[in-house]
Amino acid sequence: MPARNTIDTYGSVSIFFHWLIFALVVCMLIAGATMDDITNKTLQSNVYVLHKSFGLTIFTLVVLRLIWKWMNPRPNFPANLSPFIKFSAKFVHFLLYICLFVMPLSGWLMSSFAHKPTNFFWLFNANLPLTVNEPLAKSIKEIHETTAWIFTGLILLHALGGLIHHYVLKDNVLKRMLGSK
Numbered sequence: 216m217p218a219r220n221t222i223d224t225y226g227s228v229s230i231f232f233h234w235l236i237f238a239l240v241v242c243m244l245i246a247g248a249t250m251d252d253i254t255n256k257t258l259q260s261n262v263y264v265l266h267k268s269f270g271l272t273i274f275t276l277v278v279l280r281l282i283w284k285w286m287n288p289r290p291n292f293p294a295n296l297s298p299f300i301k302f303s304a305k306f307v308h309f310l311l312y313i314c315l316f317v318m319p320l321s322g323w324l325m326s327s328f329a330h331k332p333t334n335f336f337w338l339f340n341a342n343l344p345l346t347v348n349e350p351l352a353k354s355i356k357e358i359h360e361t362t363a364w365i366f367t368g369l370i371l372l373h374a375l376g377g378l379i380h381h382y383v384l385k386d387n388v389l390k391r392m393l394g395s396k
Contacts, residue, residue, distance in 0.1 A: 216394055220287040224391040229287065232280040233392060236315070239273050240370070243318075247363055267326060268336045274319035277312070293386040307373055314366040321359040328352035 219226040225233075246266050253259035292301050326333045327343035329352035335341045380388035 220290060222288050222291050224290055224387075225394075226287065227394070228283055229280075230392060230394050232276060232283065236273060236276050236280065237370075239269055239276070240315070240318075240366070243269055243273065244363055244367055264334050264337060267322065267333045267341075270319040270322050271333070271335060271341060273315065274323075277315045281312075290391060293384075293388065295386075296384075304376065307369060307376065311366075311369050311373060314362055314369060317362045318359065318366060321355050321362065325352050325355040325359055328355065 216227045216230075218228045220229055243266060246262055250259060250262045250266060253262060292304070323333060323341075323343060324345070327345045328348045330342075330347045333341045377389040377392070380386050381390070
């Protein structure tokens with residue numbers, strides 16, 4: 216499989232970015248929903264470090280993915296798709312990208328305004344140099360948590376769209392993101 220996209224299919228780099236970011240985001244959503252319930256404080260602290268570290272990693276991967284996306288053609292939609300389905304797909308993708316930026320940035324801002332360390336994989340402190348502002352940190356936390364629910368819904372909608380393409384429309388939209396024809 217070639218690394219670059221063509222007008223017919225995704226290349227290995229785009230497929231790698233898609234599935235790696237998906238796997239990390241699902242793990243992050245699960246961790247985010249459960250980490251406050253961890254009773255062992257050492258384990259909870261470690262999960263927070265990993266959550267924040269992977270959040271910054273996702274942000275970096277999304278920036279790299281967008282650069283790669285702009286350098287490559289986007290595979291065409293199947294010719295028989297309605298304008299509504301094409302618009303819906305583009306709109307859901309757009310909203311997914313918004314969430315991919317809002318989630319890590321809001322988490323990073325929340326931690327920085329709350330003056331809670333953003334220790335990147337125990338290697339260095341990645342806090343933004345911001346003045347402590349607890350009310351703002353709480354407001355940003357609401358954005359972070361609300362976006363997580365929206366993001367979860369969009370991921371499910373996106374997955375449903377892929378399954379509809381495969382099982383109902385019987386086109387190659389899902390297959391080309393799986394690396395098969």
